[in-house]
Amino acid sequence: MNKHQSKHNNASEVAGTDSPDKDNHSLKSDQLDQFRSDASHQALTTNQGVKISDNQNSLRAGVRGSTLLEDFILREKITHFDHERIPERIVHARGVGAHGYFQAYAGNEKYSKAGFLTDPDIQTPVFVRFSTVQGPRGSADTVRDIRGFAIKFYTQEGNFDLVGNNAPVFFIQDGIKFPDFVHAVKPEPHTEVPTGASAHDTFWDFVSLVPESAHAVMWAMSDRAIPRNLRSIQGFGVHTFRLIDAQGKGRFVKFHWTPKQGLAALVWDEAQKLAGKDPDFHRRDLYEAIENGFYPEWELGIQIVEEENEMDFDFDILDPTKIIPEELVPVIPIGKFVLNRNVDNFFAEIEQIAFCPGHIVPGIDFSNDPLLQARLFSYTDTQISRLGGPNFHQLPINKPVCPFHNQQRDAMHQTTIHKGQASYQPNSIDNNWPVETPPAEKNGGFESYQERIDGHKIRQRSESFADHFSQARLYYQSLAPHEQGHVVDAYTFELSKVQRQHIREREVQEVLAQIDLDLAKQVGDNLGIEIATDQTLPKAAEKSKKLSMLAFIPEDIVAKKIAVLVHDGVNPDNIAAIKDWAAQEQAVVHVLTPLAAPVKDAKDQQVASDGMQKAEPSIAYDAVIVVDGDNLDKVEKDGVAKHYILEAYKHLKPIILLGDKSGLTEILDLEVDDGVLSADKFTAVKKELTERIRHHRIWSREAVVKSIPA
Numbered sequence: 001m002n003k004h005q006s007k008h009n010n011a012s013e014v015a016g017t018d019s020p021d022k023d024n025h026s027l028k029s030d031q032l033d034q035f036r037s038d039a040s041h042q043a044l045t046t047n048q049g050v051k052i053s054d055n056q057n058s059l060r061a062g063v064r065g066s067t068l069l070e071d072f073i074l075r076e077k078i079t080h081f082d083h084e085r086i087p088e089r090i091v092h093a094r095g096v097g098a099h100g101y102f103q104a105y106a107g108n109e110k111y112s113k114a115g116f117l118t119d120p121d122i123q124t125p126v127f128v129r130f131s132t133v134q135g136p137r138g139s140a141d142t143v144r145d146i147r148g149f150a151i152k153f154y155t156q157e158g159n160f161d162l163v164g165n166n167a168p169v170f171f172i173q174d175g176i177k178f179p180d181f182v183h184a185v186k187p188e189p190h191t192e193v194p195t196g197a198s199a200h201d202t203f204w205d206f207v208s209l210v211p212e213s214a215h216a217v218m219w220a221m222s223d224r225a226i227p228r229n230l231r232s233i234q235g236f237g238v239h240t241f242r243l244i245d246a247q248g249k250g251r252f253v254k255f256h257w258t259p260k261q262g263l264a265a266l267v268w269d270e271a272q273k274l275a276g277k278d279p280d281f282h283r284r285d286l287y288e289a290i291e292n293g294f295y296p297e298w299e300l301g302i303q304i305v306e307e308e309n310e311m312d313f314d315f316d317i318l319d320p321t322k323i324i325p326e327e328l329v330p331v332i333p334i335g336k337f338v339l340n341r342n343v344d345n346f347f348a349e350i351e352q353i354a355f356c357p358g359h360i361v362p363g364i365d366f367s368n369d370p371l372l373q374a375r376l377f378s379y380t381d382t383q384i385s386r387l388g389g390p391n392f393h394q395l396p397i398n399k400p401v402c403p404f405h406n407q408q409r410d411a412m413h414q415t416t417i418h419k420g421q422a423s424y425q426p427n428s429i430d431n432n433w434p435v436e437t438p439p440a441e442k443n444g445g446f447e448s449y450q451e452r453i454d455g456h457k458i459r460q461r462s463e464s465f466a467d468h469f470s471q472a473r474l475y476y477q478s479l480a481p482h483e484q485g486h487v488v489d490a491y492t493f494e495l496s497k498v499q500r501q502h503i504r505e506r507e508v509q510e511v512l513a514q515i516d517l518d519l520a521k522q523v524g525d526n527l528g529i530e531i532a533t534d535q536t537l538p539k540a541a542e543k544s545k546k547l548s549m550l551a552f553i554p555e556d557i558v559a560k561k562i563a564v565l566v567h568d569g570v571n572p573d574n575i576a577a578i579k580d581w582a583a584q585e586q587a588v589v590h591v592l593t594p595l596a597a598p599v600k601d602a603k604d605q606q607v608a609s610d611g612m613q614k615a616e617p618s619i620a621y622d623a624v625i626v627v628d629g630d631n632l633d634k635v636e637k638d639g640v641a642k643h644y645i646l647e648a649y650k651h652l653k654p655i656i657l658l659g660d661k662s663g664l665t666e667i668l669d670l671e672v673d674d675g676v677l678s679a680d681k682f683t684a685v686k687k688e689l690t691e692r693i694r695h696h697r698i699w700s701r702e703a704v705v706k707s708i709p710a
């Protein structure tokens with residue numbers, strides 16, 4: 001059994017099914033198998049299959065002579081190497097992905113006729129790619145940015161791509177503004193600075209002049225834009241789409257992905273430090289979680305709006321800068337997906353995958369959202385230059401799992417040897433094959449939804465897209481107080497990096513003041529910008545309950561990481577108790593030692609090191625435990641360990657000080673709070689620790705950490 005087969009079996013165990021669909025689920029994997037190249041026990045050859053006898057020396061005219069042009073082995077190798085890089089994505093260049101499967105819940109026929117949404121017995125193979133938007137391929141994972149959340153479903157009726165983000169709204173309403181927006185957020189043209197960040201003049205110049213961006217900018221300034229890991233983000237289709245049922249009836253729909261892992265964010269200081277200490281933090285986390293069998297899972301939810309209710313809202317459902325609050329239209333769960341297999345090769349799978357919002361299947365259709373409409377053109381166009389021609393659908397990662405045949409021929413990188421002589425239709429030479437399939441209730445050909453159109457050909461934004469601030473206000477006012485504080489901090493930080501005073505002022509006085517006067521005043525005070533006192537307060541928004549991240553606390557602490565600090569003389573019983581607890585909770589414990597060498601415990605036995613405290617910083621963990629032993633003096637003299645604890649305290653993490661280590665509260669001048677727990681035996685605090693980790697941070701501590709003396 002190869003590695004991949006064994007993982008599939010695990011996957012169905014995790015999914016709790018011993019399903020007949022296993023075959024279906026492994027379809028994509030089997031399909032990829034024919035492209036996998038395994039060189040073990042194989043001879044080294046050229047690309048023409050000629051066995052190579054010397055891969056260490058080029059062909060020379062004498063041992064100290066010049067290299068000969070004749071050396072076809074050298075030339076082939078270097079030529080190939082010279083062309084190893086392809087253009088990176090113009091946006092979303094930095095990304096990572098994994099394989100998995102989607103499974104629908106029962107009862108969705110009332111919304112859509114799509115097979116993968118309606119047959120709960122099918123496990124549809126999927127590939128997900130998460131990304132940041134601004135930075136290049138080599139940029140850091142933890143920058144402040146919206147995350148791309150793109151998923152390809154390899155369905156039996158063709159590929160369906162849901163190319164979304166982890167924020168439910170976008171910065172612009174019309175695709176014609178996309179190049180302007182991207183030019184503004186990308187590094188400044190004269191310096192190519194900053195990498196992976198929006199904290200610079202051109203971004204704030206643009207967004208302060210384009211008020212339709214206000215809502216999405218608010219999301220980007222919130223904790224959503226600095227996720228703790230990619231397993232703990234929501235995903236949104238952003239645009240309103242359509243679902244079509246078997247009778248041909250269309251309904252508007254918004255797609256939501258909700259992680260079983262709950263939502264969790266970094267704190268800003270942590271995000272910045274991680275960008276330097278571990279720029280690969282998110283991709284490593286995803287890879288390790290999947291390798292360790294902690295398969296991340298998301299539930300697919302839909303909000304349905306009947307056609308006759310399209311105009312019932314005080315915003316336009318075609319406007320991609322708006323959400324439909326869940327209080328108005330509930331989110332109905334219709335399925336889930338699980339990521340259970342890492343890629344074999346980053347380039348062939350993550351880099352070469354080509355998404356396009358235009359890849360849809362019968363049962364799903366577009367809406368007239370003008371941003372979505374422009375996207376339908378852009379993605380295929382971009383793949384042609386990025387992947388070198390129009391045959392990118394033939395790459396293993398992009399190939400549908402169902403049969404596909406048509407009269408398209410030739411072009412760069414054609415890998416299919418088409419049989420038959422009639423590459424046109426109609427034809428009598430090949431009996432007119434392949435033929436069209438008429439639309440039908442099930443398994444029919446694709447038919448566009450027959451929407452009635454009656455209007456002028458016109459360049460004009462609909463009046464119904466005009467309110468740019470109400471939902472930005474709704475978002476801000478729905479956040480918990482600590483989340484609002486982070487939004488104030490983020491605007492302050494970003495605008496403090498803007499060199500031009502008039503841009504700072506415009507954002508605070510003309511944008512923020514229209515969203516929430518209190519927010520504008522706080523940011524204004526931090527930047528020394530006055531807000532006109534005669535300004536009327538924008539009206540308060542109703543709160544929406546699913547906007548705060550506190551609405552998504554996970555049920556368990558599976559895959560959370562705990563640093564356990566030990567020194568010579570440490571108490572082995574507590575280490576054993578910590579490991580038992582972690583195994584039960586499926587949490588990850590790392591015993592961190594002062595050096596990478598093992599330490600000796602109180603019984604003179606070796607304690608193995610999972611890493612050195614200096615190299616595995618507290619910012620990579622969710623909690624810290626300092627184990628007892630008659631050795632407080634050792635920790636007191638250990639600057640690295642002391643900094644470790646202080647940093648975890650600063651980042652609002654639970655800290656457990658066992659036995660003599662409770663003395664550290666005094667040594668480090670820590671204010672004891674709900675998250676600083678002491679006990680002689682670890683078992684006495686383990687329940688509380690689980691709860692603290694589940695809630696992720698000790699928010700009440702933030703006031704102490706942030707306090708600045710008057």
Ligand code: HDE
Pocket residue numbers: 089090091092095129130131147148149150163164165170174175176178236237238239320353354355371372374375378379380382383
């Ligand atoms: Fe994209 N976008 N986009 N975008 N986008 C790309 O396609 C574009 C938009 C999103 O992991 C590109 O293959 C235009 C909204 C994701 O490979 C490009 C417009 C949303 C990804 C492109 C938008 C997204 C992309 C770059 C305005 C959220 C990464 C490479 C009309 C709903 C997919 C590529 C991956 C990638 C164009 C707006 C999400 C250039 C013109 C809105 C997640 O074609």
